[in-house]
Amino acid sequence: MTGIDKHSVAIGIGLIFIGTGTMIGSMQIEIYDPNEVGARLFPTMIATFLMGLGLLKTIVGFKNSDNVWSSSWVSLPPQFHQILQMTVLSLSYVWAIGAIGYLLATAVIAPLAFALFGERRPLRLLLVAIIAPAIYHLIFFEGLGVFPPQGEYIDLLNLFRGY
Amino acid sequence: MEIFSALANLFTDPVLLITVFAAALSGMIVGAIPGLTAAAAIAMLLPITFFFDPLVALAFLYVMGKSGRYGGSIAAILFNTPGTTASAATQLDGYPLAKQGKVGKALKVATISSVIGDFTGDMLLIFGIGLIAQIALKLGPPEYFAIYFTAFVVIASVIGSSVLRGLASAALGVLVALIGQDPISGIERLTFGSYDLANGISLVPLMIGIFVLGEVFSQLESHGKKVEEIHSDHKSTAADDALTWDEYKPCLPVAIRSSFIGAFIGVLPGMGSAVAAFVAYGEGYKRAKNKEQWGKGALEGIAAPESANNAVSGPSMAPLLTLGIPGSTIGAILVGVFMIHGIQIGPTLFITSKDLVYGLFAAGLLGIACYGIMGYFGAAKVGHWICKIPVNALYPSILLTAFVAAYSARSSLFDVLVMAIAGVFGWLMRKLDFSTAAFVISFVLTAGAEESLRQALLMSDSGWGIFLERPVAAGFIALGLITLVMRTRSMLKEAEKKRKQPSPVATSET
Numbered sequence: 001m002t003g004i005d006k007h008s009v010a011i012g013i014g015l016i017f018i019g020t021g022t023m024i025g026s027m028q029i030e031i032y033d034p035n036e037v038g039a040r041l042f043p044t045m046i047a048t049f050l051m052g053l054g055l056l057k058t059i060v061g062f063k064n065s066d067n068v069w070s071s072s073w074v075s076l077p078p079q080f081h082q083i084l085q086m087t088v089l090s091l092s093y094v095w096a097i098g099a100i101g102y103l104l105a106t107a108v109i110a111p112l113a114f115a116l117f118g119e120r121r122p123l124r125l126l127l128v129a130i131i132a133p134a135i136y137h138l139i140f141f142e143g144l145g146v147f148p149p150q151g152e153y154i155d156l157l158n159l160f161r162g163y
Numbered sequence: 164m165e166i167f168s169a170l171a172n173l174f175t176d177p178v179l180l181i182t183v184f185a186a187a188l189s190g191m192i193v194g195a196i197p198g199l200t201a202a203a204a205i206a207m208l209l210p211i212t213f214f215f216d217p218l219v220a221l222a223f224l225y226v227m228g229k230s231g232r233y234g235g236s237i238a239a240i241l242f243n244t245p246g247t248t249a250s251a252a253t254q255l256d257g258y259p260l261a262k263q264g265k266v267g268k269a270l271k272v273a274t275i276s277s278v279i280g281d282f283t284g285d286m287l288l289i290f291g292i293g294l295i296a297q298i299a300l301k302l303g304p305p306e307y308f309a310i311y312f313t314a315f316v317v318i319a320s321v322i323g324s325s326v327l328r329g330l331a332s333a334a335l336g337v338l339v340a341l342i343g344q345d346p347i348s349g350i351e352r353l354t355f356g357s358y359d360l361a362n363g364i365s366l367v368p369l370m371i372g373i374f375v376l377g378e379v380f381s382q383l384e385s386h387g388k389k390v391e392e393i394h395s396d397h398k399s400t401a402a403d404d405a406l407t408w409d410e411y412k413p414c415l416p417v418a419i420r421s422s423f424i425g426a427f428i429g430v431l432p433g434m435g436s437a438v439a440a441f442v443a444y445g446e447g448y449k450r451a452k453n454k455e456q457w458g459k460g461a462l463e464g465i466a467a468p469e470s471a472n473n474a475v476s477g478p479s480m481a482p483l484l485t486l487g488i489p490g491s492t493i494g495a496i497l498v499g500v501f502m503i504h505g506i507q508i509g510p511t512l513f514i515t516s517k518d519l520v521y522g523l524f525a526a527g528l529l530g531i532a533c534y535g536i537m538g539y540f541g542a543a544k545v546g547h548w549i550c551k552i553p554v555n556a557l558y559p560s561i562l563l564t565a566f567v568a569a570y571s572a573r574s575s576l577f578d579v580l581v582m583a584i585a586g587v588f589g590w591l592m593r594k595l596d597f598s599t600a601a602f603v604i605s606f607v608l609t610a611g612a613e614e615s616l617r618q619a620l621l622m623s624d625s626g627w628g629i630f631l632e633r634p635v636a637a638g639f640i641a642l643g644l645i646t647l648v649m650r651t652r653s654m655l656k657e658a659e660k661k662r663k664q665p666s667p668v669a670t671s672e673t
Contacts, residue, residue, distance in 0.1 A: 007595075011328075011331075011595060015331055018335070018338070022338055022353065025352070025353040025355065026352075026353070029345075029350060029351075029352050029353075030350055037617050037620040037621055038345075038347075038348060038350075038617075039345035039347070039348050039350045039352055040352075041613075041616070041617065041620075042337075042341060042609075042613045042616070043338075043341050043352055043353060046334055046337050046338050046341065049330075049334050050331070050334050050335075050338070053327060053330055053331050053334065054331075056327060057327050057331070060327070079383065079384040079385075082383050082384070083380055083383065083384060083590065086379070086380055086383055087587050090376070090562075090583040090586060090587070091580075091583055093566060093579075093583070094566075094576065094579050094580045094583050097566075097570075097576060097579065098576050102567075106563065109563075110559070110563055113559040113562050113563065114555065114556065114559045116383065116559070117383065117554070117555040117556075117558055117559050118555040119555050119556070119559075128559075132560075132563055136563060136564070136567050140211075140567050140571055144211060144214050144571065145214065146570070146571045146574060147574045149570060149574070149576055
């Protein structure tokens with residue numbers, strides 16, 4: 001399709017999609033009296049609003065045929081692969097903390113995070129793998145008394161504490 | 164008066180004194196690092212404050228916000244990169260003056276003007292807030308909902324470059340806030356059967372994700388460029404670094420006028436420091452007798468935005484403390500502090516926690532003095548030090564801190580997952596030109612808005628007509644709608660003007 005603001009149309013369709021999903025979720029909320037001002041009111045209002053906004057944005061996108069910069073449906077930023085790597089790293093870190101405990105997870109993820117930002121020296125990455133978990137553990141779990149997350153499969157804290 | 168006894172208590176509490184000093188210093192440093200805002204630092208440190216006394220926690224974050232706003236000017240002047248959005252106005256004259264070898268002079272003007280602005284804003288807050296709280300106590304659910312509605316609409320339509328995207332950002336913030344149990348009936352909403360979602364999405368990890376992790380993503384995208392300090396075209400002398408009274412005298416009326424501009428804008432939810440700084444700059448330029456110097460290193464061109472920028476800080480707390488409506492992203496983050504410590508904000512705060520409120524104000528005043536003195540004598544040194552920070556170590560460290568900070572709030576791995584997803588979402592919002600500020604502020608406002616709407620409809624004999632029957636409620640709703648219409652019209656006019664220009668790249672926003 002040419003001659004349309006494709007970004008606006010894509011955003012509009014996205015909003016309609018989110019609004020529709022919200023409306024479906026709202027309809028699943030129990031109500032005891034159809035006239036009652038209850039738990040379903042606000043979610044339904046927001047769902048309707050999102051769908052309306054999405055429709056408006058889509059119409060604006062189709063009407064805006066002068067917008068020549070929007071020539072593709074999706075334009076990826078130049079550093080998209082790094083963003084993708086960071087996303088995978090972040091989600092992996094969450095999983096790793098739950099699976100192997102905070103210390104081991106940080107020892108693995110911290111050097112990878114530094115590497116993503118351009119650090120390549122092996123000795124420094126090794127130091128980061130050792131120092132980062134130690135420092136954060138000392139500050140947050142020992143100093144502030146936050147209860148550390150336990151790894152499901154293995155946890156260095158259990159080994160250190162002799163469990 | 165309460166403020167004097169609060170000041171007396173402050174000066175006799177060494178923990179508070181150290182807290183205020185540390186906050187002033189760290190806020191200045193954080194604000195001066197390009198790409199790292201005080202809002203992001205405050206969001207990250209918020210869960211840690213759970214372990215401290217409420218006043219210590221609030222004082223630390225509040226003062227950090229103030230000095231962070233000032234710290235942005237250091238980056239703007241030294242690195243030609245605004246440390247905060249608001250300091251982009253300071254950059255217009257600050258950097259050219261620095262290029263002339265007058266770095267010290269520029270920084271001193273920025274410091275003094277920031278102190279004048281911040282102090283003016285805080286005085287207006289301290290002496291005006293009691294009256295606002297008394298008025299707020301007389302309002303009922305219909306009025307509260309109307310105020311929330313106006314706040315939603317104003318924030319969504321004023322922040323950002325697109326009204327539609329602003330409204331969508333606000334709506335998405337409301338949507339995320341609705342996930343979980345209905346606070347009145349306990350019924351699960353939009354949880355899709357998930358046990359974790361039944362407890363709702365917590366504000367703290369959401370904010371850390373949006374503001375901190377989202378920023379890390381953005382910095383990764385820009386290759387984590389090293390901060391480079393200015394190389395002046397001229398060798399600077401002692402006179403270039405000094406600031407005499409005769410040099411600052413013409414700036415004084417500009418600073419005072421800009422302070423009031425900033426204070427007025429600060430009270431309005433969603434406007435923020437950036438709007439205040441640019442409005443004050445424009446106003447200062449209009450009235451200037453030396454217009455030809457503005458944009459080339461005029462001292463008044465630094466004084467105007469800096470005093471307005473910092474004058475926002477105090478008054479933006481007024482809607483937060485009296486109505487529970489945060490006027491800025493920092494205000495939204497401070498809501499989290501109150502929540503963590505179980506303190507109900509709103510007009511009753513002045514009845515239940517008066518000492519806390521005035522203690523906070525006293526800490527703010529001392530914080531202004533602290534960053535003023537540190538900045539006047541040490542801002543250039545802070546700038547030199549920041550150049551030495553290895554960027555490829557700074558942002559990974561921030562990433563790791565964000566993860567453990569998000570976990571610390573409720574010792575919940577689900578919160579860490581929320582933070583990670585919010586980080587991606589925050590980055591995506593920035594790329595698509597949605598407003599993260601509107602998203603977060605709307606998230607914070609949702610609970611109060613829904614409660615007041617349902618209460619208003621329950622007490623109404625005429626259903627939705629109650630909002631038209633009550634004049635204050637009707638007035639606020641009309642104000643919100645008028646703001647929306649005016650903003651939409653002005654954006655459409657701008658878009659039409661751009662369309663008519665012979666440019667190969669045209670953008671159109673509605």
